Every structure is written in structure tokens, then in C-alpha cells.
Amino acid sequence: MKVWWLAGGTAVLAAAAVTAVVLTGDDKPAPVKISTVKVARGQVTSTVSASGAVQAQVSRSLGFTSNGTLTELNVKPGDVVTEGAVLAKIDASSAQDVVDQATQNVSSAQDALVRAQQAHDTALGAPTASPTPSTAISRPAASTTPGGGTKSGGTQPGTVQGGTAQGGGSGTQGGSGTQNTAQNRANQIQSTSDNLTNAQQRLNNARLSLTQANAKLAGTVITAPVGGKILAVSGTVGSQAGSSVITLAGAGDVVVKAQFTEAEVAHLRVGQTATITLPDDVSTKYDGKVMQIDPAGTVSNRLVRYTALISFDKVPDTLLYGQSATVAVVTASAGDVLSVPSTAVHNGYVTVRVNGRDEERAVETGLRGDVNTEIKSGLAQGDEILTAGQ
Template identity: 70%
Template sequence: MKVWWLAGGAAALAVAVVVGVVLTGGDPVAPAKAATAKVTRGSVTTTVSAAGTVQAQQSRTLGFTGGGTLTELNVKPGDVVAAGMVLARIDATAAQESVDAAEESVDSAQDALDRAETAQATAASTPTATASRPPGSQSGSQGGSQGNGQSGGQSGGQGQSNTVQIASDNLLSAQQRLNNAKLTLVQANAKLAGTVITAPVAGKILAVNGTVGSNAGSSVITLAGTGDVVVKAQFTEAEVAHLKLDQVARITLPDNPGAKYDGKVIQIDPAGTVSNRLVRYAALIAFDKVPDTLLYGQSATVAVVTASADGVLSVPSTAVHDGKVVVRVNGRDEERAVETRLRGDVNTEITSGLAEGDEILTAGR
């Protein structure tokens, strides 16, 4: 019995060896190689990411100062326009007639003012009656003569004073008339200018209300300025705690996922909104340069850089565990304590314990 049991055990062992050789293709199983990486010098960044939508932070409603028939419409929704471009016009016949009439009124008032100034100057320079009285004539009736002279001088002086006052009043009236005429001309020119809509800033047309031949008023075109385009993204409570104004952001659009557009944080809402018991805070990220193909309402992803360090030693974050890394030296692995500072999204900054070029295990021991 004992001999049989031993023989059976040997046979079973032989079978197991054969099966093992067959399953491994005849070669012994080698231990998996540990992934390694070099200690490098470069940048370490940490970001918070969120999804959002592209929208106009501010839009402008453009129209005419008065109603009229739309005679020219040069844009449609989606068009990109430059500042100063003529977007639309209405019939300006009546407005031009008002300007012509106002200009004639100004010319007439100016002529009247010129005449009033001349009359006022003439009245002021006219000599009094006493100034032309002949000298001498001392007689027995000297007192009476003197009295008559004084009376005549006084009458002449009063007449002179009245003439000057009338001329001064006429001059003031003429000046007021000219001022009113000029104001009317300014208003008429403003109304004429209001028959044309020009783009106040470069931007994109969001909406157009009206067609050529229809009556148009104060709301015809909606324009979003180039600098007014933002991504409104929602961040969690933990994420928004790291956000600050003017932080750099990278924006990704679904129609071109390989492109990264630069931007920055321009607004962080102080109050959050609750959705499914999760509080989120909205933040606005503005484009540094808005893409020409940008579509309002399209989705976008933003990654805001909340901290960064440049020109520092770093290793993959997966290599650091409890302040230690595994370093490979001359084919042997040894554990080494390191000091770290910034733990980024991919790499961790090393301040001591390693040198540039050291080989470390990326997943520790």
C-alpha cells in the first residue's frame, strides 16, 4: 500500500509538471517588471474641472431712434461683424428734410444776431444831446438858458439810454434764437444718424427682427460683443474653495476636442444652487481670444489652474506613498524618504531626497 501511494503521488506530480509546461508554452513564468520613471525638472500644476455652456455675458439690443421702413439689412444670425460696420438702414427722407430746415433756421438766426450786434454797437457809440450843445451864450437869462440846456441834456441822455437798452434786448433775443436753432439742428442730426444701425463693438449677431420693407423700430438686432463671450461652468463646494478671480483656465469645445483655448476666471457666484442635494457654484470663464466658429449654447469643459510650480523636481504622483519613494540604484531597489510640496494632477513636486535623473518605481514597492 505504501509503495502504491508513493508511486501514485509521483505520477500526479509528473502530470502537474507536464500540464504546467503545456499551459505556459514550455517557458517558466517570469515576474512582472516594475514600471519606472526618471526624476525630471519642469512644471507641476493642480486644476479643478467642470462642465459648462458657452453664452453671452452681455448682449446689446440695437435699433433706430425713430420708426421707419427698413430699406437695408446686411446681417443675419450667426454673422461675425467688425466695429463700425453698417448693419441696417431705414428710409431717411423725412429726417434729412428736418436737418435741411434746421440748418436754414441756424443761418437765419445767425444773420439776425449779426444785425443786432451792429445795432447795439451803433447805439452805444451815439453822442448825447448835451455833447453837441454850442458853448458861450452868457446872457441875462443865463439861469433860464442854463436850465433849458440842462433839460435838453437830460432828455437827450434819457433817449440815448433807451436806445441802448432796446438794442441790448434785441441782441439778447437774437442770441437766444440762435441757441434754440442750433439745438434743433443737433436733434435733427441725431435723428438722421438714428436711421442707420452700426455695430458699436466687434461681435456676433444673435438675432435679427425684421425684413427689408417692413416697419422697424427700437429693437431690430441683438449683438454679443467679442469680449462678452464666456463659459458658465458649475463647480462643487470643494472645488469652488480653490477658485480665485483671474486664475488661468483651459477651455475645451466638443467640436474640436484636441484644441485648448486660453481663458481666465472673471466671476464667481457667491451663492450656490442645490440640485439633487448637491450644492454647486457658477463661475464665468472668459476666452482670451474667442474662436470664430464658436456657437452660443454649446457645451464646453474648463480646467482652472488653481496652483502651479515651474522649474521644480517632480515624479509621478503614484510613486509617492506616505512620504517615501522606491529608488532603483544599480539594479537594486531601496526605499527613500522624500519631502514634497505641491501634489499636482499628474506629478508631485519633490523638494529633497531625490536628484534629477534618479530612477524611481512609479507605483512604489
């Protein structure tokens, strides 16, 4: 009997245990809170989010055109600078001396060019010598004597030959003089033209040397080519500085490098708007844009991710390179449309409350956003619908 009661007692205990399990299994979940909202008109957006880090996409190494003693250093790492700001200087005395000498050379070359031009103009304007006319030979007309003889006084061989010799000699000397004068003038014009060309070349060379000297003088000062943030500075005042002194990241070169999944990157496009959140101030949203999407993904734990670069529309002054950031990219948007909470739509139907009574109604939906769903037909603005909540 004792054994039976023990067995029976065991059976009773087992039954009680089953009953407890059943009762526990029948516990009802927390009731779902039902509320009502009105159909509203507004914007529906769909976004994809990812985390990443702030980095400088491009950095500029700034330095001087020649080595020199650092006389001025106006920045330190982390400083925000504007375009054109003077960042550093080296001793410019020797570079200034070169500029002064080059300036004097240009002035001297200009004076020489003026003199050469004047000499050339004078040679071109010299009057041409008139040719010397040759002496004409005079032959008196022969007279006939009554006896039919001819006077021999004017036609003596000696007189005629002498006149001929004298006249011919004079004409040859005049032609030679004309040729010599023209040749001399041509030689003079050529000489002054050559001098003018040489003077112009000398001035060109002097001006080139001055340009180079001014460039070296300008290179004794480092100015910010763009506005941005100083990443690194090398050297101190009094030390020797050269071609690499300051590293600058431009404001437009700062990006968030974020990783997206395969499903998310399929919706990304260059130029899409984004909001950026930094961990030190999650309440502040910074506007940005998708500027680059890597075509090749990386595999980690069998999950493929793609890198996208999100640029800031305006880089905050407090931004720290390397800090984490979260981005939300708007992949689709519909503006000025009727919408309801997405939790109110079930398989193309919503529950509408009309005069205290609830009825199901078929609707045509459009963009399903992060929070709301676009309603293309089936509802009117102000309709009261039921939506589930906790």
C-alpha cells in the same frame, strides 16, 4: 453500500468544489509595471474641471430712433460682425429734410446775431453830446461922477432884470437837453443789448434743433456698437422697422456657465486662468478666465453645486450658443521647480535607483498637481526614480 458511496461521492464533489474556489481566490492580480523616470525641472499645476454650456451673458437689442421702411439689412442670425459695421438702414429722406431745414435756421440765426452785435457796438460807441453852456449875465461896473452920483444907464432895473431873465432861461434849456441826450443813448444801448441777447438765444435754440435732427438722421442706420455675433433679426427689406430689429451678443459677453462641487469651488478665484474645450474639436484648447462665482449654491440629489462663469480670451467664430463645453481651471501653479510623477511619492518617500540598486529616500514635497508633485528637497535634477504604472 450504495448510499455510502453516494454520500462519499457527494463529499468528494464538495471538496473539489471548495478546492476550485480556493484556487480561484488565489489568482494573482495583473502585475504592476514598474518603470523609471528622471527628476525634471518644470511647472506643476493643479486644476479643477467641470462641464457647462456656452451662453451670452449680455445681449444688446439694436433698433432705429424712429419707425421707417427697412431699406437695407446686411446680417442674419449667426453672423460674426466687427465693431462699427453697418447692420441695417431705413428710409432717411424725411430725417434728411429736417436736418436741411435746421441747418438753414442755424445760418439765419447766425446772420441775425451778427447784425445785433453790430448794432450794439454802434450804440456803445456813439459820442456823448457836450452840455450847452448857460449865458452869463454881464453887469457893467458903476462909474462915479464928480459929484459923487452914480450913472444909472447900466443899472436900470429893466436892463438888469431883462438880462437876468434871459440868462437864466438859457441855462435851464441846456441842462434839459443834456439829460435827454444821455437818456436816449442809455435807452438805445439797452434796446440793442436786449436784441443781442435774443439773437444769441435764437442761435442756441437753432443749434440744439440741428443736433437733435442729426441724431435722428444717424438713427436711421444701425451699426454694431461692439464686435460679436448676431443672435436674432426681425423684419425684411421693405417692411416697417422700429426700436428693436437686431439682437447682438458682444464677443466679450460670451461665457461658459459651468457647475462645480463644494470641494472644487473652494479653490476657485475670480481671475484664475482656464482652458475651454468644445465637443466638436476636443484637440483645440481655448484660453479663458474665471469672471464670476455665484455665492449661493443649488442642491440636486443632495449634492451642492456652484455656478461659475468662464469667459473666452478670444471667442471662436464657429462658437454656437447653447453648445456644451468643458472647462479646466488652474487653481494652483508652481513654475521652474523639480518634480516627479505623483505615483512615485508614497508617504513622503520615493525609491531612487543608484548604480543599479534601489533605495528609499525621504523627500520634502510641495504642490501636488494633477500629474506631478513638486519636490522641494531630497532629490536632484536627473535622479532616477521608480514609479508605478499599468
